[in-house]
Amino acid sequence: MTNEEIKGETAKYLMATYARVPLAFVKGRGVTLTDADGREYLDFLAGLAVCCLGHSHPALVSAIQQQAGELLHTSNLYLASNQTKLARYLADISFGDKSFFCNSGAEANEGAIKLARRYQEKIMGKPEKKFVLSFTNSFHGRTLATLAATGQTKYHDGFSPLPQGFVQVPFNDIAAVEEAIGTNPAIGAIIAEPIQAEGGVIPASKEFLPALREIADRESIVLIFDEVQTGMGRTGKFFAYEHWNTKPDIMSLAKGLGGGVPIGAVVASDKFAAAFEPGSHASTFGGNHLSSAAAIAVIKTFFNDQVIERAAATGKYIFEKIQALKSPRIKEIRGKGLLIGIVLDAPAGPYVTRMRENGIIIGSAGENVLRITPPLIVSRPQCDQMLDTLDKILAS
Ligand code: PLP
Numbered sequence: 001m002t003n004e005e006i007k008g009e010t011a012k013y014l015m016a017t018y019a020r021v022p023l024a025f026v027k028g029r030g031v032t033l034t035d036a037d038g039r040e041y042l043d044f045l046a047g048l049a050v051c052c053l054g055h056s057h058p059a060l061v062s063a064i065q066q067q068a069g070e071l072l073h074t075s076n077l078y079l080a081s082n083q084t085k086l087a088r089y090l091a092d093i094s095f096g097d098k099s100f101f102c103n104s105g106a107e108a109n110e111g112a113i114k115l116a117r118r119y120q121e122k123i124m125g126k127p128e129k130k131f132v133l134s135f136t137n138s139f140h141g142r143t144l145a146t147l148a149a150t151g152q153t154k155y156h157d158g159f160s161p162l163p164q165g166f167v168q169v170p171f172n173d174i175a176a177v178e179e180a181i182g183t184n185p186a187i188g189a190i191i192a193e194p195i196q197a198e199g200g201v202i203p204a205s206k207e208f209l210p211a212l213r214e215i216a217d218r219e220s221i222v223l224i225f226d227e228v229q230t231g232m233g234r235t236g237k238f239f240a241y242e243h244w245n246t247k248p249d250i251m252s253l254a255k256g257l258g259g260g261v262p263i264g265a266v267v268a269s270d271k272f273a274a275a276f277e278p279g280s281h282a283s284t285f286g287g288n289h290l291s292s293a294a295a296i297a298v299i300k301t302f303f304n305d306q307v308i309e310r311a312a313a314t315g316k317y318i319f320e321k322i323q324a325l326k327s328p329r330i331k332e333i334r335g336k337g338l339l340i341g342i343v344l345d346a347p348a349g350p351y352v353t354r355m356r357e358n359g360i361i362i363g364s365a366g367e368n369v370l371r372i373t374p375p376l377i378v379s380r381p382q383c384d385q386m387l388d389t390l391d392k393i394l395a396s
Pocket residue numbers: 103104105106107109139140141142193197198226227228229230254255
């Protein structure tokens with residue numbers, strides 16, 4: 001089928017939740033994607049910061065193939081050695097001790113919020129401390145509770161009533177956090193993205209995450225970092241909180257965790273993980289043999305090929321090159337590692353389209369921000385090609 005034919009069938013059979021670009025990718029190798037008409041592109045979006053090892057990485061393909069030939073799924077009624085191994089890896093590489101696995105970022109945030117609420121009630125004996133504080137411009141997912149936590153009203157449209165117990169204050173505003181907590185003793189959890197990704201690639205200030213940590217400790221509030229987009233090497237460290245030297249109590253992961261195979265995780269230190277008992281929370285598919293095998297392959301490849309170190313260096317390279325472009329269109333460059341936002345003086349959408357017409361796939365975030373999130377394995381010549389195209393397009 002051609003792109004055009006797939007477009008027609010899509011309009012007929014799929015709900016119109018996405019304003020899709022009329023291109024169907026049919027093959028991917030490394031950073032290269034091929035569409036149904038045979039045209040090739042360089043992928044600087046990586047499936048919205050998911051395909052951290054690029055497309056068809058041999059280690060990931062072989063882990064998936066091998067696991068598919070052994071056993072796909074047996075449910076969480078039974079032990080699952082891959083899942084246990086993955087949880088052990090996450091404990092080794094993060095602040096956390098224990099994990100719960102699910103299938104997406106929204107589900108990971110739901111799990112994190114449930115864990116925080118249950119911790120307040122069952123461990124702390126404070127059932128009244130169930131409110132969740134989040135931030136303006138944040139994005140935490142599309143389920144009802146994560147929508148309620150998401151600080152962008154455009155995503156709430158048509159879905160009221162949203163679950164109760166969520167309040168928002170401006171991001172990077174420590175005084176606003178103090179005030180909200182001072183006036184609302186029911187706040188029992190704070191959820192924050194270290195870098196607000198969907199909201200426009202806006203990093204927390206140097207002081208903000210440490211201040212949240214201090215406030216959370218002082219007020220016995222659970223601190224959740226949503227690392228769905230910033231985790232798994234995206235910012236040049238395994239987890240973005242490392243840049244701030246500040247650890248959360250609970251962290252949500254998804255996107256890059258499975259390198260393209262759907263898997264999410266709630267990671268927590270023992271004290272908080274203890275709030276979940278048999279029956280408190282569950283997921284049929286969460287961390288099944290296949291998705292856990294994929295995530296294990298991702299983490300092993302990160303270590304074997306120094307993927308994160310290379311991503312950090314590549315991110316620095318791209319930042320410096322964009323700075324050197326000196327285009328009057330560019331107002332600011334934000335982000336860390338390979339989560340890069342280029343703030344323009346005009347809506348980003350038309351530039352995303354023109355980049356694509358010139359063979360480069362990028363995204364946007366917020367109104368005026370180009371979002372660059374390539375696979376972490378992207379090479380310098382591929383970056384140069386993207387940057388040359390960007391330079392040309394911004395100048396025209
Ligand atoms: N949290 C953050 C920070 C995200 O960027 C996203 C998705 O973009 C989500 C949560 C939701 O993840 P999912 O679409 O896998 O449910």
